[in-house]
Each structure stands twice: as structure tokens, then as C-alpha cells.
Amino acid sequence: MSTDELISQIRKKNSFLCIGLDTDLSKIPPHLLEEADPIFSFNKAIVDATHHLCVAYKPNTAFYEACGIKGWEALAQTMEYINTKYPEILTIADAKRGDIGNTATQYARAFFEDLSFDAITVAPYMGRDSVEPFLKFSDKFTILLALTSNPGAFDFQTKRIEGKELYKQVLETALTYENSEQLMFVVGATKAEYLKQIRAIVPNNFLLVPGVGAQGGSLVEVCRYGLTKDIGLLINSSRGILYASKGKDFAAAAREQALQLQKAMAVEMDKI
Numbered sequence: 595m596s597t598d599e600l601i602s603q604i605r606k607k608n609s610f611l612c613i614g615l616d617t618d619l620s621k622i623p624p625h626l627l628e629e630a631d632p633i634f635s636f637n638k639a640i641v642d643a644t645h646h647l648c649v650a651y652k653p654n655t656a657f658y659e660a661c662g663i664k665g666w667e668a669l670a671q672t673m674e675y676i677n678t679k680y681p682e683i684l685t686i687a688d689a690k691r692g693d694i695g696n697t698a699t700q701y702a703r704a705f706f707e708d709l710s711f712d713a714i715t716v717a718p719y720m721g722r723d724s725v726e727p728f729l730k731f732s733d734k735f736t737i738l739l740a741l742t743s744n745p746g747a748f749d750f751q752t753k754r755i756e757g758k759e760l761y762k763q764v765l766e767t768a769l770t771y772e773n774s775e776q777l778m779f780v781v782g783a784t785k786a787e788y789l790k791q792i793r794a795i796v797p798n799n800f801l802l803v804p805g806v807g808a809q810g811g812s813l814v815e816v817c818r819y820g821l822t823k824d825i826g827l828l829i830n831s832s833r834g835i836l837y838a839s840k841g842k843d844f845a846a847a848a849r850e851q852a853l854q855l856q857k858a859m860a861v862e863m864d865k866i
């Protein structure tokens with residue numbers, strides 16, 4: 595998917611919502627545990643109930659890896675389902691990979707070729723040669739962690755090195771990588787007060803923003819400096835949508851939560 599296609603989907607749906615498929619067997623409705631593949635059954639119901647309200651799905655691979663081979667199979671089946679039934683929707687592997695170039699190439703093949711994701715999250719810590727193998731896939735997006743939503747973000751990311759915060763150095767240096775137009779950056783919704791400075795460095799790249807809902811970030815605060823004339827934002831919610839109900843009405847409850855976020859996004863888009 596190209597950036598223009600993503601923007602056109604956002605305008606069509608009046609939504610820049612990304613739904614996180616963090617499917618946790620201990621949180622899904624108990625009746626689904628009787629199904630042959632409870633993870634896929636849950637994901638399919640969520641996707642069918644919400645696809646018209648969002649432009650991206652983001653399975654966090656940890657939830658699938660934790661279930662071993664069955665988890666990987668459910669992830670592959672989920673990807674095939676979304677790509678076949680809703681090919682216009684961006685798929686993001688929240689895998690936070692990063693390794694020497696030779697190994698990064700295999701990660702890129704695993705997620706872009708084998709599982710057919712459109713995008714992957716990558717940790718920038720190992721530098722250029724660990725990121726460029728992902729960027730070689732010029733029709734895919736590489737989403738670098740810049741300023742994350744968790745409290746531990748302050749351990750390193752906001753520390754100054756030679757007078758400049760590490761997250762700013764990540765943004766500036768990443769723009770020098772080959773195919774940097776295929777980069778997006780993760781910025782936590784809980785760090786909305788940093789967005790003005792972040793936008794000064796990366797005025798055009800899309801930002802993937804997790805942390806609204808369960809982590810307490812504010813959609814309106816994120817939009818204040820995060821939204822650009824070409825939108826430039828994907829705001830993620832996972833638990834707040836997936837686990838709105840643990841009953842048989844879970845998909846309808848998820849749709850309602852997604853609808854509330856989509857409506858709030860439409861209001862923000864009207865302000866641009």
C-alpha cells in the first residue's frame with residue numbers, strides 16, 4: 595500500500611483508527627474457547643464488526659508468539675482473512691524487531707513476504723544497517739520506535755546525548771536512511787506534549803500513536819500537534835476496543851468503542 599492510498603482510505607472513512615489485535619486467551623469471551631481456533635474466531639468477529647471504522651489492524655506478535663505454533667497459525671490465518679476480505683486495510687506487525695543486517699533481512703522476509711504484512715514496528719537501537727533491510731521493501735512501511743508510551747521511555751529516549759534528546763536523534767538520523775519516505779514513527783499518546791517538537795523534525799511522516807484508552811492518552815491532545823494536512827496519524831487502541839465486553843455481544847461492544855473513536859477523529863479532521 596502506498597502513502598497516497600492510505601490517505602485516501604482515511605479520507606473515505608473519516609477515520610485514522612488502528613485497531614490493535616492483542617488477542618489474549620485469558621480475556622476473550624469464554625464461549626469462544628470451545629472453538630477449534632479461538633484466537634482466529636475472535637479476530638474474525640472483531641474485524642468483521644469494525645473494518646468500516648478503521649484503516650489499520652495491528653496484531654502485536656507477542657500475543658501470538660506466546661501461544662506457540664497455534665498462535666503463529668492464528669496470526670497467519672488472520673492475515674489471510676484481512677488481506678482477502680478487506681485488502682484496502684493496512685496491516686501492521688507490532689513485532690519491534692531489530693538486529694544486524696543479515697538477520698534483519700530475514701525478519702523483513704518473515705513479516706513482509708511470508709505473512710504479507712504492509713508494515714512492521716522496528717527498534718532503532720542497532721542503527722542504520724538494522725533498519726535499511728526493512729526499507730528495501732519499497733512498497734512496505736517500517737515503523738521506528740521514537741518516543742514510546744510507557745514510563746520506561748524516560749530511561750533512555752528523552753536523555754540528552756551531546757545536547758540532544760535520543761528520540762530526536764532517532765528521528766533526524768532515520769531521515770538520512772535510504773527510502774526514508776517509507777518510514778513511520780511510534781510516538782505514545784501519553785507523550786502528546788512532545789508532538790510539537792516531533793512534528794518540527796518529521797513534518798510529513800506518519801506517526802503510529804498507541805496509548806489512548808487503556809493507557810490514558812488523549813486523542814484530542816495527540817491531534818493538536820500530530821495531525822497534518824495529509825493527516826499523518828494512525829491512532830491505535832487495542833484493549834479498549836477488544837475487551838469492551840466479555841459476553842456474547844463482544845463484537846458489537848467493540849464496534850461501539852471503535853465508533854466513538856472514529857467520531858472523535860472525524861471531528862478532528864474537520865478542523866484541518
Ligand SMILES: O=c1ccn([C@@H]2O[C@H](COP(=O)(O)O)[C@@H](O)[C@H]2O)c(=O)[nH]1
Pocket residue numbers: 614616654688741742743744780781782804805806807808809830831832833834
Ligand atoms: O510505545 C508503544 C509502542 C507499542 N505499544 C503497543 O500498542 C498496543 C497498545 O495497547 P492498548 O491496549 O491500547 O494499551 C500494545 O500492543 C502495545 O504493546 C504501546 O502501547 N506503546
